[in-house]
Amino acid sequence: MNNRWYNYKRKKERSRWMMQEQVQEVLNKLRPFLLRDGGDVELVEVDEGIVRLRLLGACGNCPSSTITLKAGIERALVSEVPGVREIEQVI
Numbered sequence: 001m002n003n004r005w006y007n008y009k010r011k012k013e014r015s016r017w018m019m020q021e022q023v024q025e026v027l028n029k030l031r032p033f034l035l036r037d038g039g040d041v042e043l044v045e046v047d048e049g050i051v052r053l054r055l056l057g058a059c060g061n062c063p064s065s066t067i068t069l070k071a072g073i074e075r076a077l078v079s080e081v082p083g084v085r086e087i088e089q090v091i
Contacts, residue, residue, distance in 0.1 A: 015083075016046060016047070019046050019081060019082075019083055019084070020043070020046045022080070022081040022082075023043060023046055023051055023077060023081055023084065024043055026076050026077055026080050026081060027041055027043060027053075027073070029076075030072065030073060030076060033072075034055075034057075034059055034068075037058055037059070037062075038057050038058035038059075039055060039056060039057040039058040039059025039060070039062065040055075040056040040057050040059065041053050041054070041055055041056065041059065041073065042054040042055075042056055044090045045090075046084075049083050049084055049085035049086070050085060050086055050087070050088060051077055051084055051086070051087045051088070052087070052088050052089075052090045053069070053073065053087055053088070053089060053090065054089070054090045054091070055068070055069070055089065065089070066089075069087060069089055070087075073087060074086065074087045
């Protein structure tokens with residue numbers, strides 16, 4: 001029983017790590033567009049299909065940050081990374 005639990009936890013951590021790597025790859029593709037406008041994005045956490053991001057620089061206090069997050073970043077992540085359900089902004 002204990003060995004099963006260990007294997008389950010290990011598989012879950014590996015899956016989380018792989019998803020985090022895929023999310024980071026997509027963010028790296030989007031980053032030049034944010035940098036062009038004086039902003040950036042930081043990956044804070046990936047947990048159970050929820051990606052938590054922090055918008056930095058000009059994006060951090062921009063009135064259009066919600067649109068950037070939902071229409072731009074979330075759409076790209078959901079379509080390109082299996083298992084991503086939504087994103088949340090961390091302030």
